[in-house]
Structures are given as C-alpha cells and as structure tokens.
Amino acid sequence: MIFHRYHGLGNDYLVCHHSVAALLSNQQIKRVCDRHYGIGSDGLLIDNDGADIPSLRIINPDGSEAEKSGNGLRIYARYLFDIGRVTHKPFLVNTAGGQVRCEVTEDAHQVTVDMGQAKFSPAALPATVEGDEALALPLVAGGHNLSATLVSMGNPHCVIRVEKLDLDLVRQLGAEIETLAIFPKRTNVQFVQVIDRNTIRIGIWERGAGYTLASGSSSCAAASAMRKLGLVDDTVTVQMPGGELAISFSGDFQVNMRGPVQKIATVTLDSDCFRDMPG
C-alpha cells in the first residue's frame, strides 16, 4: 500500500488512492495516522478520482471525516500536479464541504485555493446557538471567560479572540471547546491575536487531530472572524507556529488562501503494522 506524504507549514497529510483506502478499516486508518505505531500524520487524504472533477475525502487521525480542509486541499492539489492529472492552470476539486478552485505554481511550490464563502450562521457549523450570527459570543472553558465567533468554512470553527496568544492555553482548553455541547459535530478551535490590520497570529486545536502547527481552514476562519469584527482589512497574513499563509477577501466573504506545500516521501506500508490488531 502506497502513501504519499506532504506537509503544508508542518500540517502533514498522507495521500492515497481510493483503491488503497478501500482495503483499510477505520481502525487501520487510525493506526496508519498514529505517530508511534503507524506512519503518522494529521490526517489521510483519499483521492476519489471523480469522472471530470477530482474529488477528495478527508479523514482525521481519530477516524472521523472532515467536510473540508484548507491544507488538505492545497496538498491534494499539489499531489494531482505531481501525478500529472492537472497542470499549473486553475482546476476544480469536489469535497463534502463544497467545490473549490485550486491553482499550483509552475515550480509546484505554492498552492492557492479559493475556499468559498465564510458563513457566520451558527446553523452552518452546526452550533446550537440562537441568532443569525454568533459574533463575540461569551463562552466559558476551563474557568476562563472567552469571546468566540463562530464560522463555517464548509467545516466548523470556533474563533476565540485574545489580547496575547498563549499556545499552552490552546493545548489546555482545545479539547474542552472542541467537544462543548453546543457543537453537535464538534468544532475546530483557534485562538487569535490581532497584530495589526493585515496580520494575525493564531494557535490551533483541530477537531479529530488536536494541536497542530498550521491549518488552512483555521486561517481562513480566523481571518474571516476578525474581518467580520472590523479588526482587519482585505488582505491578512496569518502567522502560525508552522509558518504563514496569505489570506485575501473578495465579494461577500469569499476567501482565497495561498501558501507553500512540500513533498516529504512516498512510503510503502508494511502489513506487519496491523499484526497486533483484530482481523
């Protein structure tokens, strides 16, 4: 079984063809993503071919399925470029969270994705919160009084604005916020510090993955939330522990994201990896 390993700013994914994924149980996918007992990754990207338009499924390392992933899409786009299915011209990709437009630079190093529209309706996440929008919503976690803005990028995000980013607090409160009862499908979590009108700094806790070094949809959601609150302009650099993504807005919160992708390796999985697991 062949897997292709890539990362976008330290947010690392394994890519495999659907014919490989079909041979794996959900438990085995979790094992493949495990950093000690498997190859290790922040998730599995399944290339579903698609007749005209390539189609992507995204599996988190806990085995749950995500509707969309920003870095997952950028990595999938680069993989499609590497296998020769697309060129440097713009192309479409289908995900469970909607269709997006991708573009890979000729040198393959930078990938741009039009992530679609950021939505602020709690129903879109879903979140069981009254009202058409949830902006600067008071939220308590771990005894801390927080201010949360809810955003759907096709997948759910709870964006917490802080005066000073503390990554230890992200690790400490991430799981609790991810699983709050108001989020029936759980949520991704970002803590955001606004540096200036064109720069934000974020810490990320991903649904189904935990603390990660970077996240594309999180960057889009955090920038969108700060834009909605009137704190940033139409172009925003998002600084993360793994590096930076460039976010820009057009129209009614249409979000564009650009940043680097690197290939790490092509790996053959040994069946011995599953030897201790029930058959």
Ligand SMILES: N[C@@H](CCC[C@H](N)C(=O)O)C(=O)O
């Ligand atoms: N790392 C991703 C997000 C992956 C999906 C997420 N964990 C979810 O469950 O929604 C990104 O770059 O967007």
